[in-house]
Amino acid sequence: MKGIVYVMNTAVSGLIKIGKTGLQNYNERMRHLEHNGYYNVSGLKQFFAIELNDYDDKEALLHEIFSKHRVDDSELFALDCELVKQLLLAFDGQVVYPKNINKEHAFDDVVLLRKQGSLFSFYQKGLKNGDVIVFAQDKSISATVAGEREVEYDGEVYKLSPLTREIFQKKGRRNDSGAYRGAAHWLFNGKKLKDLKDK
Numbered sequence: 001m002k003g004i005v006y007v008m009n010t011a012v013s014g015l016i017k018i019g020k021t022g023l024q025n026y027n028e029r030m031r032h033l034e035h036n037g038y039y040n041v042s043g044l045k046q047f048f049a050i051e052l053n054d055y056d057d058k059e060a061l062l063h064e065i066f067s068k069h070r071v072d073d074s075e076l077f078a079l080d081c082e083l084v085k086q087l088l089l090a091f092d093g094q095v096v097y098p099k100n101i102n103k104e105h106a107f108d109d110v111v112l113l114r115k116q117g118s119l120f121s122f123y124q125k126g127l128k129n130g131d132v133i134v135f136a137q138d139k140s141i142s143a144t145v146a147g148e149r150e151v152e153y154d155g156e157v158y159k160l161s162p163l164t165r166e167i168f169q170k171k172g173r174r175n176d177s178g179a180y181r182g183a184a185h186w187l188f189n190g191k192k193l194k195d196l197k198d199k
Helices: 026-036 055-065 081-089 103-119 160-170
Strands: 002-009 015-021 045-053 076-078 093-097 132-135 142-145 150-153 156-159 186-188
Touching: 002 026, 002 055, 002 081, 002 093, 015 026, 015 055, 015 081, 026 045, 045 055, 045 081, 055 081, 081 160, 150 160, 156 160
Parallel strands: none
Antiparallel strands: 002 015, 002 045, 015 076, 045 093, 132 142, 132 186, 142 150, 150 156
16 A cells, blocks of 8 residues: 655754655645644654555554654654655655655765765864854854764754755755755855865
8 A cells, every 4th residue: 555654854953753644645744743743842844755655564664673762652753864764765665755856866865975974073173062163155154063973053953964954944945855965064264164174
């Protein structure tokens, strides 16, 4: 039986919802969750959705794989949404959201970003906690280094790529894949993070 497995971001950084819905209910389900929240969590936003055969089994498999990251008996998980997206892209199915993306390119983008993200370290580039980085496309936006791979922005702690995606989304300029190499979009002392030499 065909249906949709979806991933949503929440107002809480690093907390996502993995759910399923029938083909006919998808738009209404997204609208309901975005307006009403889920499990006392608000600010839900669509991140990724794919139409799959045996969607019940595939959603159950995701819940089992990520069970150690699950919040109580809910469909909320403390996970990187890119990891779940990468796994869903490996299934044979049709991407529903975001629209008009090439599934193979999107998969490659996520793999590359995860590889680059796991390799990037503020400390390795000579930055330390408390250093301020600036968003290259809007220098009025800044974040503070809060760990080897984390920054603090607007009172919350983020990894760089998810924060970059969120800022582009707020500006209405999110790319089709939703994947970003964070270090390519932030500056420290006028230089892009990706171009800083290792210390």
